[in-house]
Amino acid sequence: MTQSIASKYAIVGVGESARSKNSGTTPLHLALDAARAAIADAGLDAKEIDGFMSYSEGDSCTAHQVATYLGAHPKYVKDISGGGSSTELLIADAVALIETGQANTILIYRAMNGRSGVRMGGGGWSTDMLQGALDGGSFIIPYGAGSPSQWFGLFAQRHMHVNGITKEHLGHVCLSAYEYAQKNPKAFFYGKPLTMEDYLATAPLSDPFNKHDFCLESDEANALIITSAKHAQTLQQKPAYILGVSARRTVKHAHYWQNIDEVAADYVAADLYEKTGVKPRDIQVASIYDCYSWVVIRQLEAYGLAPKGQVGDFVAAGNLRIDGQLPTNLAGGMLAEGYTHGMNNVLEIVRQVRGEYSGTARQAQNHDLGICTGWAGPDIAGAMLLHK
Amino acid sequence: MTEQLKTETYTQPIPMKNSDNAAYWDAADQHMLTLQKCTDCGKYAQPPGPACCHCGSQNVTWEEQGTDIVGEIYSYVISYRPFLPGYTMEDMPLVIAVVKLEKQNITIIGNVLHCKPDDVAIGKMVKMIWVDMNEERAIPQWELV
Numbered sequence: 001m002t003q004s005i006a007s008k009y010a011i012v013g014v015g016e017s018a019r020s021k022n023s024g025t026t027p028l029h030l031a032l033d034a035a036r037a038a039i040a041d042a043g044l045d046a047k048e049i050d051g052f053m054s055y056s057e058g059d060s061c062t063a064h065q066v067a068t069y070l071g072a073h074p075k076y077v078k079d080i081s082g083g084g085s086s087t088e089l090l091i092a093d094a095v096a097l098i099e100t101g102q103a104n105t106i107l108i109y110r111a112m113n114g115r116s117g118v119r120m121g122g123g124g125w126s127t128d129m130l131q132g133a134l135d136g137g138s139f140i141i142p143y144g145a146g147s148p149s150q151w152f153g154l155f156a157q158r159h160m161h162v163n164g165i166t167k168e169h170l171g172h173v174c175l176s177a178y179e180y181a182q183k184n185p186k187a188f189f190y191g192k193p194l195t196m197e198d199y200l201a202t203a204p205l206s207d208p209f210n211k212h213d214f215c216l217e218s219d220e221a222n223a224l225i226i227t228s229a230k231h232a233q234t235l236q237q238k239p240a241y242i243l244g245v246s247a248r249r250t251v252k253h254a255h256y257w258q259n260i261d262e263v264a265a266d267y268v269a270a271d272l273y274e275k276t277g278v279k280p281r282d283i284q285v286a287s288i289y290d291c292y293s294w295v296v297i298r299q300l301e302a303y304g305l306a307p308k309g310q311v312g313d314f315v316a317a318g319n320l321r322i323d324g325q326l327p328t329n330l331a332g333g334m335l336a337e338g339y340t341h342g343m344n345n346v347l348e349i350v351r352q353v354r355g356e357y358s359g360t361a362r363q364a365q366n367h368d369l370g371i372c373t374g375w376a377g378p379d380i381a382g383a384m385l386l387h388k
Numbered sequence: 389m390t391e392q393l394k395t396e397t398y399t400q401p402i403p404m405k406n407s408d409n410a411a412y413w414d415a416a417d418q419h420m421l422t423l424q425k426c427t428d429c430g431k432y433a434q435p436p437g438p439a440c441c442h443c444g445s446q447n448v449t450w451e452e453q454g455t456d457i458v459g460e461i462y463s464y465v466i467s468y469r470p471f472l473p474g475y476t477m478e479d480m481p482l483v484i485a486v487v488k489l490e491k492q493n494i495t496i497i498g499n500v501l502h503c504k505p506d507d508v509a510i511g512k513m514v515k516m517i518w519v520d521m522n523e524e525r526a527i528p529q530w531e532l533v
Contacts, residue, residue, distance in 0.1 A: 125472075125473075126473070127401035127474060128401070128404060130472075131401065131403070131404045132404065137404075138403040138404045138405075138406075138409060138435075139403070139409075139434075140497055141401050141472065142400065142401045142402060142527055143484055143498055143499050144467060144471070144475050144479070144482050144484060144499065145484050145497065146471040146472035147471035149465075149471075150465050150467060150471065153465035154463045154464065154465055154484070154486050154497075155463070157463045157464055157465060158462060158463035158486075158510065161463075161510045203468065204466065204468055205467075205468055205469050206465050206466075206467050206468070206469070207465060207466040207467075207481075207505070208465070254441075255434075255441070257486060257495070257497060258434065258494070258495055260462070260463055260495075
Protein backbone atom coordinates (compact mmCIF):
# COMPACT_ATOMS: atom_id res chain seq x y z
CA MET A 1 0.00 0.00 0.00
CA THR A 2 1.26 3.41 -0.89
CA GLN A 3 1.87 5.93 1.81
CA SER A 4 -0.57 8.82 1.89
CA ILE A 5 0.80 12.17 0.84
CA ALA A 6 -2.06 13.94 2.61
CA SER A 7 -1.03 17.36 3.89
CA LYS A 8 2.70 16.66 3.45
CA TYR A 9 3.04 19.12 0.55
CA ALA A 10 1.62 22.54 -0.14
CA ILE A 11 1.29 25.24 -2.74
CA VAL A 12 3.05 28.22 -1.22
CA GLY A 13 3.02 30.83 -3.95
CA VAL A 14 1.02 31.75 -7.02
CA GLY A 15 1.44 34.46 -9.61
CA GLU A 16 0.52 35.60 -13.07
CA SER A 17 1.75 37.87 -15.82
CA ALA A 18 -0.39 40.55 -17.41
CA ARG A 19 -3.30 39.13 -19.40
CA SER A 20 -3.96 40.43 -22.88
CA LYS A 21 -5.01 39.55 -26.40
CA ASN A 22 -1.71 40.69 -27.82
CA SER A 23 1.20 40.67 -25.38
CA GLY A 24 3.71 42.06 -27.86
CA THR A 25 6.32 39.90 -26.17
CA THR A 26 7.46 36.31 -25.94
CA PRO A 27 6.11 33.47 -23.78
CA LEU A 28 9.48 33.56 -21.97
CA HIS A 29 8.87 37.15 -20.83
CA LEU A 30 5.38 36.19 -19.67
CA ALA A 31 6.72 33.11 -17.85
CA LEU A 32 9.34 35.19 -16.07
CA ASP A 33 6.72 37.74 -14.98
CA ALA A 34 4.49 34.97 -13.60
CA ALA A 35 7.41 33.20 -11.91
CA ARG A 36 8.65 36.40 -10.25
CA ALA A 37 5.12 37.09 -8.97
CA ALA A 38 4.80 33.56 -7.53
CA ILE A 39 8.25 33.77 -5.93
CA ALA A 40 7.37 37.13 -4.36
CA ASP A 41 4.02 35.74 -3.19
CA ALA A 42 5.82 32.89 -1.42
CA GLY A 43 8.52 35.16 -0.04
CA LEU A 44 11.26 33.05 -1.55
CA ASP A 45 14.46 33.87 -3.37
CA ALA A 46 14.65 32.48 -6.91
CA LYS A 47 17.82 30.61 -5.96
CA GLU A 48 15.78 28.56 -3.49
CA ILE A 49 13.74 27.08 -6.34
CA ASP A 50 15.53 23.90 -7.39
CA GLY A 51 12.96 22.44 -9.78
CA PHE A 52 11.23 24.04 -12.77
CA MET A 53 8.53 22.35 -14.83
CA SER A 54 6.12 23.42 -17.51
CA TYR A 55 3.57 22.09 -19.95
CA SER A 56 2.78 23.36 -23.39
CA GLU A 57 1.78 22.38 -26.87
CA GLY A 58 5.00 23.54 -28.43
CA ASP A 59 3.99 27.16 -27.91
CA SER A 60 6.01 28.10 -24.82
CA CYS A 61 9.56 28.45 -23.53
CA THR A 62 11.68 25.91 -21.69
CA ALA A 63 12.00 25.48 -17.94
CA HIS A 64 15.77 25.81 -18.35
CA GLN A 65 15.32 29.23 -19.96
CA VAL A 66 13.04 30.40 -17.16
CA ALA A 67 15.44 29.19 -14.48
CA THR A 68 18.37 30.84 -16.24
CA TYR A 69 16.75 34.26 -16.45
CA LEU A 70 15.60 34.12 -12.85
CA GLY A 71 19.20 33.58 -11.85
CA ALA A 72 18.50 30.08 -10.56
CA HIS A 73 20.50 26.92 -11.21
CA PRO A 74 18.05 24.06 -10.61
CA LYS A 75 18.65 20.37 -10.02
CA TYR A 76 15.68 19.44 -12.13
CA VAL A 77 13.92 20.81 -15.23
CA LYS A 78 11.12 19.27 -17.25
CA ASP A 79 8.92 20.40 -20.12
CA ILE A 80 6.02 18.18 -21.03
CA SER A 81 3.61 18.22 -23.92
CA GLY A 82 0.10 18.60 -22.63
CA GLY A 83 -2.92 20.79 -22.20
CA GLY A 84 -5.68 20.79 -19.60
CA SER A 85 -5.05 18.70 -16.47
CA SER A 86 -1.28 19.07 -16.87
CA THR A 87 -1.06 21.28 -13.77
CA GLU A 88 -2.49 18.49 -11.61
CA LEU A 89 -0.15 16.02 -13.33
CA LEU A 90 2.92 18.18 -12.67
CA ILE A 91 1.87 18.78 -9.07
CA ALA A 92 1.75 15.01 -8.55
CA ASP A 93 5.16 14.77 -10.22
CA ALA A 94 6.47 17.52 -7.95
CA VAL A 95 5.30 15.63 -4.86
CA ALA A 96 7.11 12.52 -6.10
CA LEU A 97 10.25 14.47 -6.91
CA ILE A 98 10.36 16.09 -3.49
CA GLU A 99 9.51 12.79 -1.80
CA THR A 100 12.46 11.09 -3.53
CA GLY A 101 14.90 13.92 -2.93
CA GLN A 102 15.24 15.11 -6.52
CA ALA A 103 14.26 18.64 -5.57
CA ASN A 104 12.90 20.57 -2.60
CA THR A 105 10.92 23.49 -4.00
CA ILE A 106 9.44 23.36 -7.48
CA LEU A 107 7.96 26.03 -9.71
CA ILE A 108 5.37 24.99 -12.30
CA TYR A 109 4.23 27.34 -15.05
CA ARG A 110 2.20 27.62 -18.22
CA ALA A 111 3.09 30.47 -20.59
CA MET A 112 1.39 31.15 -23.88
CA ASN A 113 0.49 33.73 -26.45
CA GLY A 114 -2.80 31.91 -26.78
CA ARG A 115 -4.46 34.64 -28.79
CA SER A 116 -1.71 36.45 -30.70
CA GLY A 117 0.42 33.33 -31.20
CA VAL A 118 -0.61 29.68 -31.40
CA ARG A 119 -4.39 29.41 -30.99
CA MET A 120 -5.71 26.20 -29.43
CA GLY A 121 -9.07 26.36 -31.17
CA GLY A 122 -7.44 25.94 -34.54
CA GLY A 123 -5.52 28.50 -36.44
CA GLY A 124 -5.48 27.44 -40.07
CA TRP A 125 -3.19 24.50 -39.45
CA SER A 126 -2.44 22.18 -42.37
CA THR A 127 -5.07 19.48 -42.53
CA ASP A 128 -2.44 16.94 -43.62
CA MET A 129 -0.42 17.80 -40.51
CA LEU A 130 -3.50 17.42 -38.32
CA GLN A 131 -4.38 14.05 -39.82
CA GLY A 132 -0.95 12.80 -38.83
CA ALA A 133 -0.67 14.59 -35.49
CA LEU A 134 -4.07 13.62 -34.11
CA ASP A 135 -4.57 9.98 -33.29
CA GLY A 136 -7.04 8.68 -35.85
CA GLY A 137 -6.95 12.11 -37.46
CA SER A 138 -7.81 10.82 -40.92
CA PHE A 139 -11.18 9.70 -39.56
CA ILE A 140 -12.21 13.14 -38.28
CA ILE A 141 -10.34 15.88 -40.16
CA PRO A 142 -11.82 14.96 -43.60
CA TYR A 143 -15.23 15.47 -42.01
CA GLY A 144 -14.53 19.04 -40.94
CA ALA A 145 -14.07 18.11 -37.29
CA GLY A 146 -10.98 20.13 -36.40
CA SER A 147 -12.03 21.98 -33.24
CA PRO A 148 -12.45 20.72 -29.68
CA SER A 149 -15.83 22.44 -29.76
CA GLN A 150 -16.91 19.87 -32.34
CA TRP A 151 -15.24 16.86 -30.69
CA PHE A 152 -16.55 17.69 -27.22
CA GLY A 153 -19.84 18.83 -28.73
CA LEU A 154 -20.46 15.25 -29.85
CA PHE A 155 -20.19 14.18 -26.21
CA ALA A 156 -22.32 17.09 -25.05
CA GLN A 157 -25.19 16.56 -27.47
CA ARG A 158 -25.59 12.91 -26.47
CA HIS A 159 -25.19 13.58 -22.76
CA MET A 160 -27.69 16.44 -22.86
CA HIS A 161 -30.18 14.27 -24.76
CA VAL A 162 -29.92 11.39 -22.31
CA ASN A 163 -29.86 13.48 -19.12
CA GLY A 164 -32.34 16.22 -19.92
CA ILE A 165 -29.71 18.97 -19.99
CA THR A 166 -31.00 22.01 -21.87
CA LYS A 167 -29.38 24.97 -23.55
CA GLU A 168 -30.61 27.04 -20.61
CA HIS A 169 -28.66 24.79 -18.22
CA LEU A 170 -25.48 25.51 -20.20
CA GLY A 171 -26.46 29.16 -19.92
CA HIS A 172 -26.50 28.99 -16.13
CA VAL A 173 -22.88 27.80 -16.16
CA CYS A 174 -21.95 30.77 -18.35
CA LEU A 175 -23.97 33.24 -16.30
CA SER A 176 -22.25 32.31 -13.04
CA ALA A 177 -18.84 32.66 -14.72
CA TYR A 178 -19.69 36.08 -16.13
CA GLU A 179 -21.11 37.12 -12.76
CA TYR A 180 -17.81 36.30 -11.04
CA ALA A 181 -15.93 38.18 -13.76
CA GLN A 182 -17.79 41.36 -12.79
CA LYS A 183 -15.93 41.23 -9.45
CA ASN A 184 -12.54 40.61 -11.04
CA PRO A 185 -11.08 43.70 -12.75
CA LYS A 186 -8.44 41.51 -14.41
CA ALA A 187 -11.04 39.31 -16.11
CA PHE A 188 -11.55 39.78 -19.84
CA PHE A 189 -15.31 39.98 -19.32
CA TYR A 190 -15.12 42.45 -16.42
CA GLY A 191 -17.73 45.06 -17.24
CA LYS A 192 -19.45 42.73 -19.70
CA PRO A 193 -22.27 40.97 -17.86
CA LEU A 194 -24.42 38.35 -19.55
CA THR A 195 -28.16 37.79 -19.21
CA MET A 196 -30.01 34.58 -19.97
CA GLU A 197 -31.98 36.43 -22.60
CA ASP A 198 -28.78 37.46 -24.39
CA TYR A 199 -27.31 34.00 -23.97
CA LEU A 200 -30.29 32.22 -25.49
CA ALA A 201 -30.46 34.74 -28.34
CA THR A 202 -26.83 34.13 -29.34
CA ALA A 203 -26.35 32.25 -32.61
CA PRO A 204 -24.87 28.75 -32.39
CA LEU A 205 -21.26 28.16 -33.45
CA SER A 206 -20.74 24.44 -32.93
CA ASP A 207 -24.26 23.56 -31.85
CA PRO A 208 -25.03 22.83 -28.96
CA PHE A 209 -22.42 25.53 -28.19
CA ASN A 210 -22.61 29.24 -28.93
CA LYS A 211 -19.71 31.65 -28.37
CA HIS A 212 -20.51 32.06 -24.68
CA ASP A 213 -20.06 28.32 -24.14
CA PHE A 214 -16.48 28.59 -25.47
CA CYS A 215 -13.50 29.50 -23.33
CA LEU A 216 -11.47 32.61 -24.04
CA GLU A 217 -8.04 33.00 -25.62
CA SER A 218 -5.28 34.77 -23.70
CA ASP A 219 -1.71 35.85 -23.94
CA GLU A 220 -0.71 35.06 -20.39
CA ALA A 221 1.49 33.05 -18.05
CA ASN A 222 0.69 31.57 -14.64
CA ALA A 223 3.02 30.01 -12.09
CA LEU A 224 2.81 28.24 -8.77
CA ILE A 225 5.33 26.92 -6.27
CA ILE A 226 5.12 23.67 -4.35
CA THR A 227 7.22 22.51 -1.43
CA SER A 228 7.07 20.32 1.66
CA ALA A 229 4.66 21.21 4.47
CA LYS A 230 7.62 21.62 6.77
CA HIS A 231 9.21 24.20 4.49
CA ALA A 232 5.81 25.78 3.78
CA GLN A 233 5.32 26.58 7.44
CA THR A 234 8.44 28.79 7.42
CA LEU A 235 7.22 30.92 4.51
CA GLN A 236 5.10 34.06 4.43
CA GLN A 237 1.96 32.74 2.77
CA LYS A 238 -0.71 30.54 4.28
CA PRO A 239 -0.05 27.16 2.66
CA ALA A 240 -2.70 25.50 0.52
CA TYR A 241 -2.08 21.90 1.55
CA ILE A 242 -2.50 19.07 -0.94
CA LEU A 243 -4.86 16.45 0.43
CA GLY A 244 -4.59 14.21 -2.59
CA VAL A 245 -4.05 14.12 -6.34
CA SER A 246 -5.20 11.82 -9.09
CA ALA A 247 -2.65 12.84 -11.64
CA ARG A 248 -3.79 11.68 -15.03
CA ARG A 249 -6.29 9.05 -16.00
CA THR A 250 -7.63 8.00 -19.36
CA VAL A 251 -10.69 6.48 -20.92
CA LYS A 252 -10.39 2.97 -22.33
CA HIS A 253 -9.72 3.85 -25.94
CA ALA A 254 -7.24 6.29 -27.46
CA HIS A 255 -9.83 7.11 -30.13
CA TYR A 256 -12.04 8.51 -27.47
CA TRP A 257 -14.99 9.34 -29.70
CA GLN A 258 -15.56 5.59 -29.99
CA ASN A 259 -17.28 5.73 -26.61
CA ILE A 260 -18.81 9.12 -25.98
CA ASP A 261 -20.63 7.88 -22.89
CA GLU A 262 -17.57 7.90 -20.66
CA VAL A 263 -14.99 10.56 -19.83
CA ALA A 264 -11.68 10.28 -18.00
CA ALA A 265 -13.04 12.38 -15.13
CA ASP A 266 -15.29 9.42 -14.22
CA TYR A 267 -12.14 7.44 -13.39
CA VAL A 268 -10.30 10.34 -11.77
CA ALA A 269 -13.14 10.96 -9.33
CA ALA A 270 -13.22 7.40 -8.02
CA ASP A 271 -9.45 7.40 -7.56
CA LEU A 272 -9.31 10.79 -5.85
CA TYR A 273 -12.05 9.98 -3.34
CA GLU A 274 -10.58 6.56 -2.61
CA LYS A 275 -7.14 8.07 -2.01
CA THR A 276 -8.39 10.80 0.31
CA GLY A 277 -11.49 9.41 1.96
CA VAL A 278 -13.24 12.66 1.09
CA LYS A 279 -16.93 12.63 0.13
CA PRO A 280 -18.17 14.99 -2.57
CA ARG A 281 -20.46 16.72 -0.07
CA ASP A 282 -17.40 17.68 2.05
CA ILE A 283 -16.10 19.92 -0.74
CA GLN A 284 -16.84 23.60 -0.19
CA VAL A 285 -15.36 25.47 -3.13
CA ALA A 286 -14.33 24.41 -6.62
CA SER A 287 -12.31 25.13 -9.71
CA ILE A 288 -13.86 23.02 -12.45
CA TYR A 289 -12.08 22.97 -15.81
CA ASP A 290 -14.25 24.98 -18.14
CA CYS A 291 -13.02 24.94 -21.72
CA TYR A 292 -16.74 24.68 -22.58
CA SER A 293 -19.77 25.21 -20.37
CA TRP A 294 -20.96 21.62 -20.80
CA VAL A 295 -17.58 20.32 -19.61
CA VAL A 296 -18.43 21.80 -16.19
CA ILE A 297 -21.78 20.02 -16.15
CA ARG A 298 -20.24 16.70 -17.13
CA GLN A 299 -17.59 17.00 -14.42
CA LEU A 300 -20.09 17.98 -11.72
CA GLU A 301 -21.69 14.63 -12.54
CA ALA A 302 -18.40 12.71 -12.74
CA TYR A 303 -17.15 14.03 -9.41
CA GLY A 304 -20.50 13.49 -7.71
CA LEU A 305 -20.74 17.20 -6.93
CA ALA A 306 -24.32 17.13 -8.19
CA PRO A 307 -26.49 14.04 -8.47
CA LYS A 308 -26.45 12.33 -11.89
CA GLY A 309 -29.60 13.25 -13.73
CA GLN A 310 -30.04 16.40 -11.63
CA VAL A 311 -27.01 18.41 -12.70
CA GLY A 312 -29.17 20.72 -14.80
CA ASP A 313 -31.38 21.52 -11.84
CA PHE A 314 -28.28 21.96 -9.68
CA VAL A 315 -26.80 24.69 -11.89
CA ALA A 316 -30.21 26.27 -12.57
CA ALA A 317 -30.68 26.68 -8.81
CA GLY A 318 -27.59 28.92 -8.77
CA ASN A 319 -25.36 26.47 -6.94
CA LEU A 320 -22.21 27.55 -8.78
CA ARG A 321 -22.66 31.14 -7.61
CA ILE A 322 -21.03 32.71 -4.55
CA ASP A 323 -24.07 31.97 -2.37
CA GLY A 324 -24.70 28.50 -3.83
CA GLN A 325 -23.82 25.06 -2.53
CA LEU A 326 -20.57 24.93 -4.50
CA PRO A 327 -19.10 28.28 -5.50
CA THR A 328 -17.15 27.46 -8.66
CA ASN A 329 -14.53 29.25 -10.77
CA LEU A 330 -14.71 32.38 -8.66
CA ALA A 331 -12.40 34.51 -10.79
CA GLY A 332 -14.63 33.93 -13.81
CA GLY A 333 -12.92 30.79 -15.07
CA MET A 334 -11.81 30.21 -18.61
CA LEU A 335 -15.28 31.18 -19.83
CA ALA A 336 -15.00 34.74 -18.52
CA GLU A 337 -11.61 35.45 -16.91
CA GLY A 338 -8.88 34.15 -19.21
CA TYR A 339 -7.32 30.98 -20.52
CA THR A 340 -4.07 29.34 -19.56
CA HIS A 341 -5.03 25.73 -20.15
CA GLY A 342 -6.56 25.50 -16.70
CA MET A 343 -3.85 27.08 -14.63
CA ASN A 344 -5.72 30.32 -13.91
CA ASN A 345 -8.39 28.18 -12.24
CA VAL A 346 -5.69 26.49 -10.14
CA LEU A 347 -4.40 29.86 -8.98
CA GLU A 348 -7.92 30.88 -7.97
CA ILE A 349 -8.61 27.74 -5.91
CA VAL A 350 -5.33 28.31 -4.04
CA ARG A 351 -6.38 31.88 -3.26
CA GLN A 352 -9.84 30.76 -2.18
CA VAL A 353 -8.56 27.97 0.06
CA ARG A 354 -6.09 30.24 1.80
CA GLY A 355 -8.79 32.86 2.30
CA GLU A 356 -6.96 35.56 0.39
CA TYR A 357 -10.15 37.51 -0.37
CA SER A 358 -11.48 37.43 3.19
CA GLY A 359 -13.62 40.45 3.93
CA THR A 360 -14.49 40.98 0.26
CA ALA A 361 -17.32 39.84 -1.99
CA ARG A 362 -14.95 37.50 -3.84
CA GLN A 363 -14.30 35.09 -0.96
CA ALA A 364 -16.38 31.92 -0.77
CA GLN A 365 -17.90 31.78 2.69
CA ASN A 366 -16.73 28.22 3.30
CA HIS A 367 -13.33 27.49 1.81
CA ASP A 368 -11.52 24.99 4.00
CA LEU A 369 -11.63 22.24 1.37
CA GLY A 370 -11.49 22.83 -2.37
CA ILE A 371 -11.38 20.69 -5.48
CA CYS A 372 -9.54 21.53 -8.66
CA THR A 373 -10.24 19.51 -11.78
CA GLY A 374 -8.33 19.31 -15.04
CA TRP A 375 -9.68 18.16 -18.38
CA ALA A 376 -7.36 17.58 -21.33
CA GLY A 377 -10.39 16.22 -23.10
CA PRO A 378 -12.91 13.46 -22.66
CA ASP A 379 -9.93 11.10 -22.85
CA ILE A 380 -7.51 12.48 -20.24
CA ALA A 381 -8.14 14.17 -16.88
CA GLY A 382 -6.71 14.80 -13.41
CA ALA A 383 -7.82 16.45 -10.18
CA MET A 384 -6.65 17.40 -6.72
CA LEU A 385 -8.04 18.39 -3.35
CA LEU A 386 -6.58 21.31 -1.41
CA HIS A 387 -7.22 22.32 2.17
CA LYS A 388 -6.23 25.25 4.35
CA MET B 389 -25.94 5.03 -53.57
CA THR B 390 -23.25 7.18 -55.07
CA GLU B 391 -22.90 10.79 -55.86
CA GLN B 392 -21.17 12.49 -58.74
CA LEU B 393 -18.49 15.06 -58.19
CA LYS B 394 -20.10 18.06 -56.56
CA THR B 395 -17.58 20.47 -57.93
CA GLU B 396 -14.70 20.27 -60.32
CA THR B 397 -12.19 20.52 -57.51
CA TYR B 398 -12.74 19.03 -54.09
CA THR B 399 -11.23 21.47 -51.59
CA GLN B 400 -11.89 19.62 -48.35
CA PRO B 401 -9.22 17.44 -46.71
CA ILE B 402 -8.73 14.03 -48.32
CA PRO B 403 -8.20 11.11 -45.91
CA MET B 404 -4.53 10.19 -45.70
CA LYS B 405 -3.71 6.51 -45.99
CA ASN B 406 -1.17 4.81 -43.77
CA SER B 407 -0.18 1.24 -43.00
CA ASP B 408 -2.95 0.84 -40.42
CA ASN B 409 -5.87 2.37 -42.30
CA ALA B 410 -5.12 1.84 -46.02
CA ALA B 411 -7.49 -1.11 -46.37
CA TYR B 412 -10.38 0.98 -45.03
CA TRP B 413 -9.75 3.86 -47.43
CA ASP B 414 -8.95 1.55 -50.36
CA ALA B 415 -12.37 -0.03 -49.88
CA ALA B 416 -13.98 3.40 -49.63
CA ASP B 417 -12.44 4.30 -52.97
CA GLN B 418 -14.37 1.31 -54.35
CA HIS B 419 -17.54 2.51 -52.58
CA MET B 420 -17.45 -0.26 -50.02
CA LEU B 421 -16.99 -0.51 -46.29
CA THR B 422 -14.38 -2.81 -44.83
CA LEU B 423 -13.68 -3.08 -41.12
CA GLN B 424 -10.81 -4.36 -39.07
CA LYS B 425 -11.74 -7.41 -37.00
CA CYS B 426 -9.84 -9.36 -34.38
CA THR B 427 -9.78 -13.10 -34.98
CA ASP B 428 -9.07 -13.73 -31.30
CA CYS B 429 -11.72 -11.69 -29.48
CA GLY B 430 -14.01 -11.37 -32.50
CA LYS B 431 -14.57 -7.63 -32.09
CA TYR B 432 -14.51 -4.99 -34.79
CA ALA B 433 -12.33 -1.91 -34.49
CA GLN B 434 -12.94 1.57 -35.82
CA PRO B 435 -10.66 3.34 -36.55
CA PRO B 436 -8.37 0.44 -37.40
CA GLY B 437 -5.03 0.20 -35.64
CA PRO B 438 -1.73 -1.68 -35.47
CA ALA B 439 -3.29 -4.35 -33.21
CA CYS B 440 -6.69 -5.09 -31.69
CA CYS B 441 -7.77 -2.12 -29.58
CA HIS B 442 -9.90 -4.36 -27.39
CA CYS B 443 -7.48 -7.18 -26.46
CA GLY B 444 -4.08 -6.27 -27.91
CA SER B 445 -3.98 -9.24 -30.23
CA GLN B 446 -1.96 -8.91 -33.41
CA ASN B 447 -4.30 -11.31 -35.20
CA VAL B 448 -6.38 -8.68 -36.94
CA THR B 449 -7.93 -9.06 -40.35
CA TRP B 450 -10.25 -7.16 -42.65
CA GLU B 451 -13.89 -8.05 -43.24
CA GLU B 452 -15.92 -6.58 -46.06
CA GLN B 453 -19.26 -5.18 -45.02
CA GLY B 454 -20.58 -4.55 -48.52
CA THR B 455 -22.27 -1.47 -49.84
CA ASP B 456 -25.57 -1.45 -47.99
CA ILE B 457 -24.57 0.13 -44.69
CA VAL B 458 -27.19 1.52 -42.32
CA GLY B 459 -26.63 3.04 -38.90
CA GLU B 460 -28.18 5.21 -36.25
CA ILE B 461 -27.25 8.78 -35.33
CA TYR B 462 -25.78 8.37 -31.84
CA SER B 463 -24.77 12.03 -31.51
CA TYR B 464 -23.99 15.03 -33.69
CA VAL B 465 -22.88 18.64 -33.77
CA ILE B 466 -23.90 21.27 -36.26
CA SER B 467 -21.07 23.58 -37.25
CA TYR B 468 -21.95 27.08 -38.31
CA ARG B 469 -18.34 28.15 -38.71
CA PRO B 470 -15.48 26.38 -40.48
CA PHE B 471 -12.48 25.46 -38.35
CA LEU B 472 -10.26 23.95 -41.03
CA PRO B 473 -8.65 25.05 -44.28
CA GLY B 474 -10.64 23.77 -47.26
CA TYR B 475 -13.97 24.66 -45.68
CA THR B 476 -15.81 27.94 -46.26
CA MET B 477 -19.05 29.43 -45.00
CA GLU B 478 -20.65 27.91 -48.10
CA ASP B 479 -20.10 24.47 -46.55
CA MET B 480 -22.04 25.54 -43.42
CA PRO B 481 -24.08 24.43 -41.64
CA LEU B 482 -22.11 21.20 -41.53
CA VAL B 483 -23.55 18.22 -39.68
CA ILE B 484 -20.90 16.02 -38.04
CA ALA B 485 -22.37 12.83 -36.63
CA VAL B 486 -21.29 9.80 -34.65
CA VAL B 487 -23.12 6.95 -36.38
CA LYS B 488 -23.56 3.66 -34.57
CA LEU B 489 -23.51 0.38 -36.49
CA GLU B 490 -25.42 -1.96 -34.24
CA LYS B 491 -24.40 -5.32 -35.67
CA GLN B 492 -20.69 -4.49 -35.65
CA ASN B 493 -20.93 -2.50 -32.38
CA ILE B 494 -18.77 0.34 -33.66
CA THR B 495 -19.26 3.99 -34.44
CA ILE B 496 -18.11 5.93 -37.51
CA ILE B 497 -17.88 9.71 -37.70
CA GLY B 498 -19.11 11.37 -40.86
CA ASN B 499 -21.18 14.19 -42.26
CA VAL B 500 -24.91 13.82 -42.72
CA LEU B 501 -25.42 15.33 -46.16
CA HIS B 502 -28.45 16.66 -48.03
CA CYS B 503 -30.50 17.57 -44.98
CA LYS B 504 -31.55 20.58 -42.96
CA PRO B 505 -30.07 20.86 -39.46
CA ASP B 506 -33.56 20.59 -37.96
CA ASP B 507 -34.03 17.21 -39.61
CA VAL B 508 -31.09 15.72 -37.71
CA ALA B 509 -31.81 14.01 -34.39
CA ILE B 510 -30.31 11.36 -32.15
CA GLY B 511 -31.82 7.98 -33.01
CA LYS B 512 -32.54 8.73 -36.68
CA MET B 513 -31.38 6.14 -39.20
CA VAL B 514 -28.82 6.99 -41.85
CA LYS B 515 -27.30 5.11 -44.77
CA MET B 516 -23.76 5.29 -46.01
CA ILE B 517 -23.11 6.99 -49.33
CA TRP B 518 -19.82 7.68 -51.05
CA VAL B 519 -18.73 11.04 -52.40
CA ASP B 520 -16.14 11.00 -55.16
CA MET B 521 -13.44 13.48 -54.24
CA ASN B 522 -11.44 13.00 -57.46
CA GLU B 523 -10.90 10.27 -60.03
CA GLU B 524 -9.17 7.93 -57.58
CA ARG B 525 -10.58 8.73 -54.17
CA ALA B 526 -13.99 8.53 -52.54
CA ILE B 527 -15.10 9.23 -48.97
CA PRO B 528 -17.91 7.58 -47.02
CA GLN B 529 -20.65 9.93 -45.89
CA TRP B 530 -24.20 9.61 -44.56
CA GLU B 531 -27.69 10.50 -45.66
CA LEU B 532 -30.95 10.30 -43.72
CA VAL B 533 -32.91 7.16 -44.60
